[in-house]
Amino acid sequence: MEDELYNKQITSRKDFVEFLKLLHKYYTSKPENWENNALESFLEALSAYAVDIPGAHKNTKQDRNPDIADWQVFADILRGAIAYE
Template identity: 50%
Template sequence: MQISMMDTSHIHTRQDFVVLLQAMHRDLQCNPSDWGNTALLDFLEALIRYAEDIPHYYRNTGQAVNADNASWRVFADMLLGARIYE
């Protein structure tokens, strides 16, 4: 499965999150052109913006996720979003 198509609804534990990080690492190595933010500085800037905007993502996609409640899934969604967020 492509990282861009990954469903994060199954990410509940630290180990699930580690698996996601491993997949993201492989994806960046194999498909850097799919990432809008390959430099750490760009990625972190996008992560900040995405973390601020993620409640809108959940609302716009009809997901009943409270982004103010920290969870492995919310962290995963933030990282995945920061890959391409502008």
Template identity: 45%
Template sequence: MDTSTIHDRESFIHFVQELRNNFLQDGEQWENKTLDQFLEALAAYAEDIQGYYDNMTPSVNADIPGWKVFADMLMGASMYE
């Protein structure tokens, strides 16, 4: 799923709905399948996300919250080990 088009609340809501549908259809591919695992990964990914941005999108500052940053954290938590 692409988070590059997330720029407002409405696009974030649509993303979360797509993320949920992805889990329902292909949840076995997710690294973190339980709420406990997902929340643990979400916290860890939120801590490490600036490193991801520094390597992939240097202009993004994770300390400035935005809908895309939230979406990236949720997406990352689905696969973060």
């Protein structure tokens, strides 16, 4: 499930909805894998990761401009907030 969560490509609203369901399933089945498993810490990490996502995309050599909102960028930010400190 974790591999699918991190490798899933999100190109549409439908994909994003499926991603959110998978994210929820991952959280409910493996909360211990979430550094930020409380709403307060998750929202703080979400905000911080949204600021730092250009660097994350550069480091992972993604050819994506995170300043142009799309479904994949939203998913990347949510995934990043799972463990971002």
